[in-house]
Amino acid sequence: MQDLEAVKTALSDRIQALAESQTIAMAKKARELTAQGYDVINLSFGEPDFQTPQYIKDAAKQAIDEGFTFYTPVAGYPELRQEIVNKFKRDNNLDYKPENIVVSTGAKQSIANAVMCLTNPGDEVIIFSPYWVSYEEIVKLAEGVPVPIMGRLENDYKVTAEQLEKAITSNTKLVMYSSPCNPTGAVFDEEELRAIAAVLEKHPQIYVIADEIYEYINFGEKHFSLASVASVRDRVVTVNGFSKGYAMTGWRVGYIAAHKEIAAACDKMQSQITSGTSSISQKAAAAALKGGNETALEMTAAYRRRRDLVLNLMQEIPGFKTYVPQGAFYIFPDVSEYFGKQYEGKTIESAEDLSMFLLTDANVALVSGEAFGAPQCIRFSFATSDEKLTEALTRIKNSLAKLQ
Structure with a gap:
């Protein structure tokens, strides 16, 4: 042995x-x-x-009975991608097409796809800290250099636009953050995100991964997406999914909305790792979105x-x-x-x-x-x-x- x-x-x-x-x-x-x-x-x-709400479970059972048991398109069923497009329009006033959407096996894979597709060895990735545990390790897997910047307790741990500007160097390629935030529960409001966008406008080489998986669990103002700011929209990869808002952790469905070239790159990356997400989970996810967010x-x-x-x-x-x-x-x-x-x-x-x-x-x-x-x-x-x-x-x- x-x-x-x-x-x-x-x-x-x-x-x-x-x-x-x-x-x-x-x-x-x-x-x-x-x-x-x-x-x-x-x-x-x-x-x-x-x-998980019963109507979502029922849709999964129906999908099994209707024979949705085969491989799925890498980027997701067209029906689900269209429902995600509809969701972005309804909830975020964002206009996307199905070609901008890639469905993955959980938001964690969505993040990993995006990091792998945007980061070269040695690229600096600014991570708003405190941060979700996997951000830094995913960046390291991509051979990027994590650059955490810490928000202050007095500001609910939120990083400011001024802090971001000071952290940017000629090697900065990517910024990552979550809102609402895991682990702090902090939420960036529209004014704060517009200030961050104003910094990014000066640095067209920098892209952003905006993790919005907790979008629906918001106790204050209406959720605001960084991609709503037209000047940076094409450089923002918005990550979301079904685990938190729809209590679907075990179903493993996440997604991104991004510029079509970034989406195509994530599709290509995913094709060599997992291929398409579970057919039954995707049918359940489509039903979840059709049912709204009540x-x-x-x-x-x-x-x-x-x-x-x-x-x-x-x-x-x-x-x-x-x-x-x-x-x-x-x-x-x-x-x-x-x-x-x-x-x-x-x-x-x-x-x-x-x-x-x-x-x-x-x-x-x-x-x-x-x-x-x-x-x-x-x-x-x-x-x-x-x-x-x-x-x-x-x-x-x-x-x-x-x-x-």
Whole structure:
């Protein structure tokens, strides 16, 4: 049998340099403890706790009965691409054609396609930080150079146009951000995005990936898309999907809208990796869009109530520096006041240490901010019931009180 060390050294430099997704890693640890009999409350995963709406499930069943069991076009069924075009017109006042749309196996693949198609080795990619865990690793896979720029807590962690301008160099090729943001829940408003567009107007070589997967989970003003600004529209790749707004995480359907040459490049890239997305999932996704966003709005109302519940409970926990998220289903407090404190001879040196302490002592799974480019923070997901949130925050408060 091949020696394990020999196999390990045979693995490519690419995969050995790649970090594991910390959200998935923490969820795995939580499942392991649960399997051992511990009552773990998992607030680590970015997954709606709602079921996919019934009308979407019914469309999937119908698709099976009607024989949609064959390979699909790489860029997606024409029907679904047209429904996505209609969605952009209805919700974002953006005019696209099906040739501008590529459907992928989740928004994560959509992002990876776009990064791979736009980034050459050595190109700098500005990433608004805190950022979703996979952005930096995808850029590294494309042999780009991640350049995180950190938003300030006082500005709800949102990067400003002035910060962006200072970070741009002659090597900058791409800018990446999400709004509403994972992990902070921050939402860029129209004024802020127009200011960012004004900076980009001066740099026609720079493209943008705007991740809008949480578009429907918005507690404030109407969502605004950067691609709405005519001067930069052709350089914006808008990413969206069905996992969050329609509670369809397991269906794995995401998409981009982009200039037709970029869309064609993503189609070409995808053709060599996965080909087309699941036929049944695509039929379900088309039905989701035809049904509008009423169910998404109902879920968003529940998320808003849960956000307020968590914020109220966090006010009772000393040392958490918080803000008011305007979208998504996360809050990302600064917990650095606990660094240096001890319990039973062990010192909390980092957010990772604090996350592991809370997992083992409070049986609450969270994700360290290190994975999101903000090592002073911890991400809480409030995509679970009021009862579980109340119990989790009570446990956390009691466990943190033990630290001296």
